[in-house]
Amino acid sequence: MRQLKKDTGPFHWEIFESIEIMLTSYLTADELAELIDCAPTSFACMRRYLVRHGWPFEPNLRGFPKVSRAYFDARISGTVAPSALLDEAAEPDFSMFSQ
Numbered sequence: 001m002r003q004l005k006k007d008t009g010p011f012h013w014e015i016f017e018s019i020e021i022m023l024t025s026y027l028t029a030d031e032l033a034e035l036i037d038c039a040p041t042s043f044a045c046m047r048r049y050l051v052r053h054g055w056p057f058e059p060n061l062r063g064f065p066k067v068s069r070a071y072f073d074a075r076i077s078g079t080v081a082p083s084a085l086l087d088e089a090a091e092p093d094f095s096m097f098s099q
Contacts, residue, residue, distance in 0.1 A: 026066045035072075 057065035
């Protein structure tokens, strides 16, 4: 994807790479590993952490848990409760059996 050579002048590749990452819809393995504090290839560890802490994700074919960048931003900023999506569906409604 890089078409410029690194020796073409004062171009800051770190800024370019951070902008490129922000354009994706899902967190990268490195970003997720940094959040969870595990290896970027430890997909089972990532999934376990996400389930325990109420993060919604969708595993891809390789087992990597895809976490929405929009949800990550909302959760980290505090605009979404930690387990808001899981609380509603955590327990089935057994009220019909009490009659």
